Amino acid sequence: MLTAAKNQLRVCLLSMKYNMMREMVNKVTFLTNVCFMVLNNASILVQWIILFRLREDVGGYTFREILFLWGLTAASFGLSHILFARAFSLSDLIIRGKLDSYLVQPKNVLVSVLTSSTDISAIGDFLYGVALVCACRPGVGGFFLFLLFTVTGTAIFTAFALLLGSLSFWFVRMDILQGQMVMGAVSFATYPDGIFEGISRFLLYFIVPVGMAVWYPVHVIVSFHAGMFFAVLGYACALSVTAVAVFYRGLKRYASGNLMEARM
Amino acid sequence: MQAITVENLSKTFRVKRKEKGMRGSIKAILHPQTEEIRAVNGVSFSVDEGEMLAFIGPNGAGKSTTIKMLTGILYPDGGRVEVLGIDPMKKRKQLAYRIGTVFGQKEQLWTHLTPYDNFRFFGAIYDLSERETEERIAELSERFELNAFIDTPVRNLSLGQRIRCEIVASLIHKPKVLFLDEPTIGLDPVVKENVRELIKQMNREEHTTIFLTSHDVGDIEKLCRRIIIVNDGQIVLDDSVERLKSHYQDKMAADVYARSQESGMAEKYEEAPNISLEEILVDIYRSEEDG
Ligand SMILES: Nc1ncnc2c1ncn2[C@@H]1O[C@H](COP(=O)(O)OP(=O)(O)O)[C@@H](O)[C@H]1O
Ligand SMILES: [Mg+2]
Numbered sequence: 001m002l003t004a005a006k007n008q009l010r011v012c013l014l015s016m017k018y019n020m021m022r023e024m025v026n027k028v029t030f031l032t033n034v035c036f037m038v039l040n041n042a043s044i045l046v047q048w049i050i051l052f053r054l055r056e057d058v059g060g061y062t063f064r065e066i067l068f069l070w071g072l073t074a075a076s077f078g079l080s081h082i083l084f085a086r087a088f089s090l091s092d093l094i095i096r097g098k099l100d101s102y103l104v105q106p107k108n109v110l111v112s113v114l115t116s117s118t119d120i121s122a123i124g125d126f127l128y129g130v131a132l133v134c135a136c137r138p139g140v141g142g143f144f145l146f147l148l149f150t151v152t153g154t155a156i157f158t159a160f161a162l163l164l165g166s167l168s169f170w171f172v173r174m175d176i177l178q179g180q181m182v183m184g185a186v187s188f189a190t191y192p193d194g195i196f197e198g199i200s201r202f203l204l205y206f207i208v209p210v211g212m213a214v215w216y217p218v219h220v221i222v223s224f225h226a227g228m229f230f231a232v233l234g235y236a237c238a239l240s241v242t243a244v245a246v247f248y249r250g251l252k253r254y255a256s257g258n259l260m261e262a263r264m
Numbered sequence: 265m266q267a268i269t270v271e272n273l274s275k276t277f278r279v280k281r282k283e284k285g286m287r288g289s290i291k292a293i294l295h296p297q298t299e300e301i302r303a304v305n306g307v308s309f310s311v312d313e314g315e316m317l318a319f320i321g322p323n324g325a326g327k328s329t330t331i332k333m334l335t336g337i338l339y340p341d342g343g344r345v346e347v348l349g350i351d352p353m354k355k356r357k358q359l360a361y362r363i364g365t366v367f368g369q370k371e372q373l374w375t376h377l378t379p380y381d382n383f384r385f386f387g388a389i390y391d392l393s394e395r396e397t398e399e400r401i402a403e404l405s406e407r408f409e410l411n412a413f414i415d416t417p418v419r420n421l422s423l424g425q426r427i428r429c430e431i432v433a434s435l436i437h438k439p440k441v442l443f444l445d446e447p448t449i450g451l452d453p454v455v456k457e458n459v460r461e462l463i464k465q466m467n468r469e470e471h472t473t474i475f476l477t478s479h480d481v482g483d484i485e486k487l488c489r490r491i492i493i494v495n496d497g498q499i500v501l502d503d504s505v506e507r508l509k510s511h512y513q514d515k516m517a518a519d520v521y522a523r524s525q526e527s528g529m530a531e532k533y534e535e536a537p538n539i540s541l542e543e544i545l546v547d548i549y550r551s552e553e554d555g
Contacts (some may be wrong), residue, residue: 018377099337106391
């Protein structure tokens, strides 16, 4: 069991290294990408600075909390796209029958698939998120909470994408929905939850899992709340388990691909 | 010992049907029509350890689908499969350690890496130690003559060099059974011959069981003793190449004899033309189309 895990890790690390090598063939493009991501993120921050010049709080958030919100979203989004970028384009792999090569390898299919690509510009997102949170001086406890919630956030974003992507085993055209929903989740995550009410609030907490990925965690970082803390952990685990189960269920329906298809 | 046993194997694909135009699209949403394609329909056969088998048939006959079920890529709808005593569906990973696959129309290698780096990756996938991997790479690149381009990125290689690398990558872990789906597609005659020689060598030296699909008669004649012909998802012939040929030869001879009898030139009947495997296959495929 332990050696199996070690061997799997060896393959993952090697795969990651090779992915990076592919992205970094051109070092200039790579650095530009990362820097551009940071700039891109920072530019939107300017809007918030202006907004907070005009008002004391927005949706119950102070400017510092907005920074936590942004930091956590960027770090979680970044980490999930560094480690598990493939989760976010899973639909495409399934529809075009590109899982074959993972299925003939003596390794865990899901792990191999998820780690089979890396989004290099996400390094920019991740660093930006960490920098933002550090700038808010969260304290040692706050920083550890932030790290923990980055992990749960990564799990939630990845599991959400995996779940939607896996629906492609049943329905075609899920690829569009997968992309839209995930991007939607991320952009909602950058607004305070106070501005959403009623049904949309419910949806954002449980269906598009923004509430559990960033809103609750920000509340917990700002003032610790055990109930919310465990709700986030529980939700992250439950969503991950569900997503993995759905993926394996769907894998039995996997149809592979054939070139004939392309010609029809 | 049997390397592969297949009993009554079946696979049906469901594809959505859509009529042309806007109207068809709307109709497809309201009343989705699915069509069933019986890609593999009750196939049974077995392959001995160390055997080289040609699994052939016209396009769309169900060859690739069968290979995908034997290698654990697709779940069968019905029937039983055992490869090296392992059910691909239940113990996919365990089986993967012991088989190799080459799909001529699909790439398994990373194109931005050199063959050498690729082989190291495959070594890791099959849990070989650094030393085992190095030794195996040295041995195979010697045998497959890859040394001239083993440090050139795969995307800069010719198709022939690439397919040789694909085969080597699938042999890194000394598989007991090698599945090759149209491995010589698109290769020039020299490279084809080269690839065949290598496959033969694998079989001879490592006693690898070879399961081959191909449209190339040369592949079949040069490599395989036994031939299975499938059509429409069903086996229409399972025999040795030798017997298939002599059977056809006899039939031809009989035909010529019958005709010569009619025309009263009995002494010429032994001049039945030598029929090639290619012609035999065309004849079989054609008669299946009619029937
Ligand atoms: N993923 C798939 N989805 C739908 N139909 C498929 C799929 N794969 C194969 N088929 C159909 O099943 C039949 C057998 O295909 P295949 O096994 O690829 O044939 P071969 O390899 O002998 O050319 C064909 O009619 C093909 O169109
Ligand atoms: Mg085929």
